[in-house]
Amino acid sequence: MTQAPSFAVISGAQVHDAVAGREEQVTRMVEAAYRLHGEGRTVNPDSYFLRFPDRPADRIIALPASVEGDVGVHGIKWISSFPGNVANGIPRASAVLILNDAETGYPFACLESSIISAARTAASAALAAATLADARGDRPRTIGFVGVGLIARYVHTYLAGNGFTFDALGIHDLSPDHAAGFKGYLERSEKGDITVHDSAESLIRSSDLVVFATVAGEPHVTDPAWFAHNPLVLHISLRDLSPEIILSSCNIVDDVEHCMKANTSPHLAEQQVGNRDFVDGTLYDVLTGKTTPPADKPVVFSPFGLGVLDLAVARYVYNEVAASGALHTVPGFFHDLSRYG
Numbered sequence: 001m002t003q004a005p006s007f008a009v010i011s012g013a014q015v016h017d018a019v020a021g022r023e024e025q026v027t028r029m030v031e032a033a034y035r036l037h038g039e040g041r042t043v044n045p046d047s048y049f050l051r052f053p054d055r056p057a058d059r060i061i062a063l064p065a066s067v068e069g070d071v072g073v074h075g076i077k078w079i080s081s082f083p084g085n086v087a088n089g090i091p092r093a094s095a096v097l098i099l100n101d102a103e104t105g106y107p108f109a110c111l112e113s114s115i116i117s118a119a120r121t122a123a124s125a126a127l128a129a130a131t132l133a134d135a136r137g138d139r140p141r142t143i144g145f146v147g148v149g150l151i152a153r154y155v156h157t158y159l160a161g162n163g164f165t166f167d168a169l170g171i172h173d174l175s176p177d178h179a180a181g182f183k184g185y186l187e188r189s190e191k192g193d194i195t196v197h198d199s200a201e202s203l204i205r206s207s208d209l210v211v212f213a214t215v216a217g218e219p220h221v222t223d224p225a226w227f228a229h230n231p232l233v234l235h236i237s238l239r240d241l242s243p244e245i246i247l248s249s250c251n252i253v254d255d256v257e258h259c260m261k262a263n264t265s266p267h268l269a270e271q272q273v274g275n276r277d278f279v280d281g282t283l284y285d286v287l288t289g290k291t292t293p294p295a296d297k298p299v300v301f302s303p304f305g306l307g308v309l310d311l312a313v314a315r316y317v318y319n320e321v322a323a324s325g326a327l328h329t330v331p332g333f334f335h336d337l338s339r340y341g
Contacts, residue, residue, distance in 0.1 A: 005101055005108040007333035010321055012112035018320040019119050019313070023126070023161025026313060030123040031287070033067060033312035037255070038284030041068040042308045044255070049262065057217070058082045065307030066102075067315075074100040077113055077310045083215045091150055092215065093117065097314050106334070109318050113310065116317065120309040122154035124254065124283075125234045126162045128301040129209060131286050132232055132252065136295045140232060144170035144207030146200055146221075147214030148182035151236060155211055160189065168193045170203040201226050208232065212240040219265060224248040227298040235265065235302040243269035249298040250280050252291070258304040266302050 019026055036042050043066040050060040060080040067073060079095035086092050095113035100106065133139045143159075143166050145152045169192050173179040179196045186194050197203040204210055204226045214220075214237045222242040227233070227249065235241060238259075246269040253259040253266065256279055260267050270276055281291030283301070293299045321327050 004334040004337055005104070005106050006329045007107065008109045008318070008322075008327045008329045010109060010111040010317060010328070012115055014321050014326065015112055015115045015317050018317040019115065023123070023158045026119055026316075027123040027127050027158065027162055029312045029316055030120055030309050031127050032069070033071065033306075033308050034124075034127070034254070034284050034287065036067060036069050036071070037306060037308050038282065038288070042066060042306075044258070044306050044308050046258065046261070047304075047307070055082075057084070057215075063305070063307035063310065065311050067308045067311050071308075071312050071315045072102050073311055073315050074102060074105070075307075075311045075314065077117065077307055079113065079117055081215070086149070093150075097310055099311070099314055099318060109314075111314050111317060113314070116310055116313050118150055118154040119158075120313045121151055121236065121303075121305065122158035123313075124303050124305075124309060125155045125211070125236055125301075126158035126164075128252070128283055128303070129159060129164065129232065129234060130162055131283065132293050132299055132301060133209075135286055135292050136232070136299070138295070139164065140208030141166060142168045142170070142207050143209040143211065144172065144197070144203040145182065145211045145213065146172050146203060146240065147212060147216075147237060148173045148178050149213060149215075152182065152211060152213040153185060155213060155234070155236070156186070166190065166192045168195070168206070170195050170197050170207055172197045172200050172203040204231070205229065210234070212237050214240055216240050218263070219243075219245075219268070221245065230296060230298050233298060233300040235300050238264040238266075238302055238304065241265040241300065243272045245298075246300065247273065247278050249300045250293050251278055252281055252283055252286060252293065252299065252301045253279060254283055254303040254306055256282065258306065259302055261304075264302065264304065 048062040097113035219242040285291035
């Protein structure tokens with residue numbers, strides 16, 4: 001007779017301990033999840049956005065998903081984005097993730113997920129940077145960060161963990177204090193020149209690799225001429241670039257259907273031209289050699305963010321914590337399990 005599983009709660013501290021220093025390993029997990037997704041061995045429905053009429057900048061997003069293979073789990077991430085938190089000294093995003101047993105459907109763990117979300121986002125970015133740069137035949141030596149919050153820090157950590165080194169690093173943020181803080185962070189690990197730029201234009205023009213990690217709700221970078229040197233762009237925040245820039249670039253996404261919604265820059269481009277012909281392929285297509293990005297155009301990677309990636313990392317964290325003997329279960333969480341009492 002099948003029994004209901006126990007239910008565990010995994011803290012952010014435990015998540016951090018499970019992934020810290022394992023950037024390359026987490027990146028390989030994310031790559032494996034992308035391959036399973038490309039092979040049709042996942043279920044990844046549309047994300048659901050909970051919005052608030054009186055607080056248009058805030059949202060909470062539900063990302064349900066299911067992954068086959070070694071991950072073998074269902075689940076959902078529930079992640080909030082409240083940009084005003086930053087001014088109050090706490091991070092913009094907070095999240096939890098529920099893992100469900102693949103056989104019974106019972107939830108068996110709740111994990112703090114802001115770290116999982118940041119790690120899978122950064123691993124996806126590092127994987128894309130390596131895959132696209134290697135396909136073009138040249139790894140970038142200069143990098144610029146537009147927006148320097150927690151995600152930018154994780155992306156830098158994961159790039160370094162995947163073998164990227166830079167001769168020069170640029171920073172641009174609307175907050176001088178945030179720019180200074182990120183500069184201090186980079187100085188602790190980087191030997192290259194570090195410059196805080198007054199404008200996004202000067203940063204973009206001087207960078208071979210550009211990372212957008214802002215909270216922009218609509219395009220604020222509009223001139224394709226800024227990208228005339230054909231950089232590789234990790235468009236993580238999805239809404240920074242005008243349709244004109246998207247349409248003049250090689251565009252790689254994580255999932256076409258997911259990326260073409262919620263007024264992302266690719267979605268705005270689709271609305272402008274009435275088709276998706278400007279999308280050159282997915283990251284899976286590049287990984288499998290179906291698509292090769294050109295060297296004579298800007299290459300923009302726009303990842304909407306797939307719940308299957310969160311599940312892959314969360315399953316790994318759960319297994320690590322369980323193997324260490326530090327799993328905190330909740331006795332009696334499932335109760336009244338007899339059909340007739």
